[in-house]
Amino acid sequence: PGYCSVYHDDAGAAQAATAHMLSKGRRAPGYIGVTLLDKCAGQERRAGFEAALKDAGLPVHPQRMAVAKFSQESGYEQAAKLLQRQPGIDCLFCATDAIALGAMQYCRENGIRIPQDLMIASVGDSKIGRNAFVPLTSAHLHYKTAGRDAASLLMALLNEPKAVPRSQMLGYDLMERESTGD
Numbered sequence: 170p171g172y173c174s175v176y177h178d179d180a181g182a183a184q185a186a187t188a189h190m191l192s193k194g195r196r197a198p199g200y201i202g203v204t205l206l207d208k209c210a211g212q213e214r215r216a217g218f219e220a221a222l223k224d225a226g227l228p229v230h231p232q233r234m235a236v237a238k239f240s241q242e243s244g245y246e247q248a249a250k251l252l253q254r255q256p257g258i259d260c261l262f263c264a265t266d267a268i269a270l271g272a273m274q275y276c277r278e279n280g281i282r283i284p285q286d287l288m289i290a291s292v293g294d295s296k297i298g299r300n301a302f303v304p305l306t307s308a309h310l311h312y313k314t315a316g317r318d319a320a321s322l323l324m325a326l327l328n329e330p331k332a333v334p335r336s337q338m339l340g341y342d343l344m345e346r347e348s349t350g351d
Contacts, residue, residue, distance in 0.1 A: 173322040174336045175315045179209045179292065182308035182341040183217025183262060184224075186290035189306065190260035190349055191225045195288055198222060199258035200234040201247050201268050210239075214264045214292060233258055237268045244271025252281070259287060260349075266293035266307055273301060273348070284350040294344050304346035311339050 187198060200218050205211045219229050235251045237243040244267060252258060252275070263269035269291035273283060281287050283303045290306040291298070298305035318337055326332055345351035 171334055173319070173326060173334045175319040175322065175339065176336070177209065177310045177315065177339050178341055179213035179310075180217035180220065182292045182310065182343070183214040183264070184221045185217075185341070185343045186292065186306065186308050187218050187221035187260075187262045188224065189343060189345065190262070190288045190290055191221060191227070193288065193350060195260035196227065197257050197259045198227065198233065199251055199255060199261045200263075201237050201244060201251065201261065201272060202234070202264040203239060203268075204236060210264050210292075218262050230255075237264075237271075239265060239267060241267045241271040241274070244268030245275045246271070248272035248275040249279075252276075252279075252287075261287055261289045263289065263291040266291050266295040266298040266305060269305055269307070269348075270298060270301060273303060273305070277302065283348050288349045290349055292341075294342075299344075299346070301348075303348050306346045306349040306351060307344055309342040309344050311341070315339055 202215050203211045233255050235247040237247040292308045294307040294309035
């Protein structure tokens with residue numbers, strides 16, 4: 170409050186990615202997120218995941234959830250722990266593409282077929298995710314638009330210092346790829 174901001178719909182992006190997998194008949198979703206100290210990637214994306222489950226009439230199972238660091242290596246480690254502990258998980262939402270790519274590598278090394286055995290989706294739409302051995306379904310956030318719009322807000326504020334601060338939430342595009350059977 171009191172400042173201009175441009176931000177992303179992290180909850181909506183996570184909800185859309187999770188709902189996409191659930192719409193394909195998956196009913197045992199798992200989640201690998203990041204620390205809840207991170208408002209956007211942690212709190213908002215977890216809230217979106219849980220909202221998709223609620224909309225589908227599915228309960229949230231804390232034992233099907235894990236927290237990773239922002240890295241592919243941590244995604245691998247947490248996927249190993251989660252999928253060994255809960256082998257019935259049939260779809261997995263990951264808070265970031267890096268985490269998802271680590272989970273995909275674990276699956277590849279352990280004979281878990283994507284998307285047949287396990288669908289995976291995330292947020293970030295990274296180049297490496299688009300070019301992975303199984304292209305990753307991921308929500309695209311509009312970073313260039315965010316930069317442009319934030320600069321525009323700043324310029325307007327410099328031109329009119331007494332202007333009322335504005336906040337702007339940007340949308341997302343779900344890029345459906347082979348990791349969810351698309």
